[in-house]
Amino acid sequence: MMPRHKRLLMVLGIVCGVGVAAALALTAFKENVMLFYSPTELAAKAPGAAERFRLGGMVEKGTLKKTEGTLDVQFYVTDYKHTVEVKYSGILPDLFREGQGVVAHGRMQGNVFVADEILAKHDEKYMPPEVAKALKDNPPPPNVSAGT
Amino acid sequence: MFPEFGQFTLVLALLMAAAQAFFGLLGPHLGNHRYMGVVRPAVAGQFVLVSASIGVLIHAFVSFDFSVEYVANNSNSALPTFYRVAAMWGAHEGSLLLWGWILALWTLAVAGFSRNLPASFASRVMGVLGVVSFGFLLFMLCTSNPFSRLPAEMIPADGRDLNPVLQDPALAIHPPLLYMGYVGMSVAYAFACAAMLEGKLDQTWARWTRPWTTLAWCFLSVGIALGSWWAYYELGWGGYWFWDPVENASFMPWLVGTALIHSLAVTEKRGLFKSWTLLLAILAFSLSLLGTFLVRSGVLVSVHSFAADPSRGMFILGFLIVMIGGALGLYAWRAPLLKSQAGFEGTAREAFLLYNNIALVLAALVVLIGTLAPLVNDALGLKSISVGPGWFSRSFPYLAMILLALVAVGIHSAWKRGRLGEHTNRLWIGVGVALALGLAVVFVVFGAGKWQSTLGIVLGIWVIVSSLFDPIDRWRRKLTLSRAVIGMTLAHIALGVNVIAISTVESYTIERDVAVGLGESVTLGRYAYRFDKLEPMEGPNYDGVRAEITVLRDGQPVTVLHPEKRNYWVARATQTEAGIHSSPGGDLFVALGEDLGAGRWSLRAQVRPLIDYVWLAAGLMALGGALAASDRRYRSRQAAEGTTAATSTAQAT
Numbered sequence: 001m002m003p004r005h006k007r008l009l010m011v012l013g014i015v016c017g018v019g020v021a022a023a024l025a026l027t028a029f030k031e032n033v034m035l036f037y038s039p040t041e042l043a044a045k046a047p048g049a050a051e052r053f054r055l056g057g058m059v060e061k062g063t064l065k066k067t068e069g070t071l072d073v074q075f076y077v078t079d080y081k082h083t084v085e086v087k088y089s090g091i092l093p094d095l096f097r098e099g100q101g102v103v104a105h106g107r108m109q110g111n112v113f114v115a116d117e118i119l120a121k122h123d124e125k126y127m128p129p130e131v132a133k134a135l136k137d138n139p140p141p142p143n144v145s146a147g148t
Numbered sequence: 149m150f151p152e153f154g155q156f157t158l159v160l161a162l163l164m165a166a167a168q169a170f171f172g173l174l175g176p177h178l179g180n181h182r183y184m185g186v187v188r189p190a191v192a193g194q195f196v197l198v199s200a201s202i203g204v205l206i207h208a209f210v211s212f213d214f215s216v217e218y219v220a221n222n223s224n225s226a227l228p229t230f231y232r233v234a235a236m237w238g239a240h241e242g243s244l245l246l247w248g249w250i251l252a253l254w255t256l257a258v259a260g261f262s263r264n265l266p267a268s269f270a271s272r273v274m275g276v277l278g279v280v281s282f283g284f285l286l287f288m289l290c291t292s293n294p295f296s297r298l299p300a301e302m303i304p305a306d307g308r309d310l311n312p313v314l315q316d317p318a319l320a321i322h323p324p325l326l327y328m329g330y331v332g333m334s335v336a337y338a339f340a341c342a343a344m345l346e347g348k349l350d351q352t353w354a355r356w357t358r359p360w361t362t363l364a365w366c367f368l369s370v371g372i373a374l375g376s377w378w379a380y381y382e383l384g385w386g387g388y389w390f391w392d393p394v395e396n397a398s399f400m401p402w403l404v405g406t407a408l409i410h411s412l413a414v415t416e417k418r419g420l421f422k423s424w425t426l427l428l429a430i431l432a433f434s435l436s437l438l439g440t441f442l443v444r445s446g447v448l449v450s451v452h453s454f455a456a457d458p459s460r461g462m463f464i465l466g467f468l469i470v471m472i473g474g475a476l477g478l479y480a481w482r483a484p485l486l487k488s489q490a491g492f493e494g495t496a497r498e499a500f501l502l503y504n505n506i507a508l509v510l511a512a513l514v515v516l517i518g519t520l521a522p523l524v525n526d527a528l529g530l531k532s533i534s535v536g537p538g539w540f541s542r543s544f545p546y547l548a549m550i551l552l553a554l555v556a557v558g559i560h561s562a563w564k565r566g567r568l569g570e571h572t573n574r575l576w577i578g579v580g581v582a583l584a585l586g587l588a589v590v591f592v593v594f595g596a597g598k599w600q601s602t603l604g605i606v607l608g609i610w611v612i613v614s615s616l617f618d619p620i621d622r623w624r625r626k627l628t629l630s631r632a633v634i635g636m637t638l639a640h641i642a643l644g645v646n647v648i649a650i651s652t653v654e655s656y657t658i659e660r661d662v663a664v665g666l667g668e669s670v671t672l673g674r675y676a677y678r679f680d681k682l683e684p685m686e687g688p689n690y691d692g693v694r695a696e697i698t699v700l701r702d703g704q705p706v707t708v709l710h711p712e713k714r715n716y717w718v719a720r721a722t723q724t725e726a727g728i729h730s731s732p733g734g735d736l737f738v739a740l741g742e743d744l745g746a747g748r749w750s751l752r753a754q755v756r757p758l759i760d761y762v763w764l765a766a767g768l769m770a771l772g773g774a775l776a777a778s779d780r781r782y783r784s785r786q787a788a789e790g791t792t793a794a795t796s797t798a799q800a801t
Contacts, residue, residue, distance in 0.1 A: 092741075105536075
């Protein structure tokens with residue numbers, strides 16, 4: 001084969017390869033991006049049951065219920081305007097507390113958020129930036145303290 | 149000793165850094181030797197001063213000086229001495245001081261070992277390092293002073309204690325090692341900037357730069373591995389990598405650093421890839437700085453983010469722009485002068501190293517996109533997003549597989565002319581052995597798993613077999629085996645081991661989160677975990693419960709695990725200590741969840757084959773790198789000059 005043809009083929013090969021790779025990367029990216037919702041945003045427009053997303057807010061005090069002897073828990077996440085019920089079956093992270101910030105991954109089933117992952121935040125002073133922002137947009141009433 | 153003394157020495161160190169940067173860069177420019185003579189004393193002085201600062205801070209920790217805000221926030225009278233010292237770098241301010249000290253240490257090493265280099269070049273290298281140091285010290289003094297005192301009425305009787313997750317030996321040494329790697333990349337960066345300022349980059353330059361870069365890369369490898377190991381047993385996550393933004397922040401410089409040490413090899417041996425090498429050197433350090441920025445500015449949703457302080461973020465961002473922008477500007481101006489002359493064939497070693505570089509940089513890009521996309525989105529004012537681990541696990545492994553195949557084939561190629569045909573035997577033997585052994589391991593030992601894992605195991609074995617041909621051949625022919633060759637072989641074997649381990653863990657891990665009562669068991673494959681006992685316990689600054697869990701294999705007891713759940717008194721934090729039994733075949737892992745009521749506890753039980761080799765391989769890689777960096781040609785001057793003469797004649801012919 002002539003060197004020029006060879007080079008042309010190589011360039012074509014590279015272009016095709018890069019194109020395919022980019023297309024694959026794009027789909028992988030699209031499928032793995034998760035949006036963040038605060039309870040207020042959820043109340044306005046909840047995503048469909050198929051969409052996995054992040055929910056963030058404070059764990060409302062006095063709402064944590066455990067089903068005795070099982071891994072099932074249920075609690076409410078609030079941004080002091082709206083509240084959403086969360087169900088989860090699994091081990092809660094060490095720093096999960098009532099009255100503190102939380103981020104959960106999961107889907108809506110009717111009016112209940114079914115979490116498949118509760119994020120482990122390993123610093124009690126730390127509040128997830130998204131939660132902090134959501135709370136800044138919706139400041140808590142003065143008689144409620146935002147965590148510790 | 150007064151804490152203010154530490155702050156005072158820090159201010160003096162800042163002035164020293166300014167002198168080092170000013171005279172180091174101006175001296176060579178003006179050809180003024182008296183200016184250049186100032187640089188080394190400034191480096192030494194800076195090291196002494198920053199060391200004094202660190203000493204003062206450690207002293208404040210050890211002597212419980214809770215009038216210092218940083219100590220009050222991160223220590224406690226019940227904290228054991230070892231952790232009181234380690235608490236020095238346990239949070240933002242102190243870890244920056246450690247960063248600065250390590251930079252001073254690297255600069256001191258450069259000052260000590262650069263006496264053979266041309267005076268103007270060495271001076272420029274130290275000048276650039278002075279700029280980096282100046283920026284960091286200024287940042288510390290302006291926004292994150294570790295010595296600031298609390299007003300008298302606010303001094304607490306006791307400190308708030310070190311974050312309990314940090315009270316662990318591996319984590320106490322993880323930041324210093326990681327920083328040795330991060331900051332070590334600044335040396336390669338300084339060498340690159342100095343070469344561009346000189347307008348001269350030859351093979352000798354590459355030979356000076358190589359050992360420094362390799363050494364920094366070694367530290368980075370060990371630092372990352374230690375962090376990953378810590379997350380495994382201390383956070384109770386039970387895995388080796390989570391694509392957490394901060395893990396990614398340390399992984400990106402590693403990937404680019406790996407590309408850099410290979411590109412430097414081409415520049416040293418063949419005088420090629422000059423501008424590419426420079427670009428990689430700039431990128432590697434830029435990503436290290438970016439890592440520091442991501443971790444310290446609190447913009448990331450991560451385990452490591454400390455409370456966000458916007459002024460800090462803005463300062464680091466500005467610093468980042470100056471350091472990266474300055475270097476890239478210099479690059480745009482000067483790199484065209486540094487044309488490479490020689491050519492090579494598409495299957496020569498140069499070509500394979502180029503392909504490997506492309507794969508590594510693409511891999512770093514994949515990680516960068518996943519890590520930065522949420523930030524970019526935020527900055528654009530769009531809805532908050534996060535990128536799940538799926539993005540990484542669906543793109544990174546495939547790039548890694550391509551890279552492994554390139555390594556396995558490329559190892560046989562020769563410089564300049566790519567007569568792979570001469571090594572057809574080696575190629576086929578390698579493929580044959582890898583397929584036979586890999587498939588045997590997969591289907592006989594483990595049973596069918598994901599196809600990616602099967603391919604990964606085969607590729608890993610192929611890399612190991614391929615990297616053994618050349619050293620065995622040399623040994624048979626009674627040729628000398630240089631440390632460079634042994635080191636390279638060791639690192640490549642480690643890569644293979646690492647990939648085999650990861651592939652195995654990905655396919656053959658069994659994990660279950662369950663609720664069990666005393667006397668009950670949970671089954672994982674051939675193993676059963678039996679919850680035997682639960683008893684209270686007490687440590688120096690915590691109390692808690694300790695479980696006794698007997699692991700049985702095919703009904704026979706294998707080991708007894710003791711996972712703990714601790715309550716740290718002062719920090720008022722709960723902390724899980726996993727129970728782990730390691731054996732050559734893999735780990736048995738159990739973490740204690742919480743009291744579920746009705747006499748049951750939640751347990752996270754896992755069987756992970758070969759997982760320890762993921763970290764051991766990283767250590768082996770670093771060992772290989774250290775061996776290669778200590779090769780004779782970097783140590784002895786005559787030998788070094790001999791090689792250059794030889795390569796330049798070889799090139800001439």
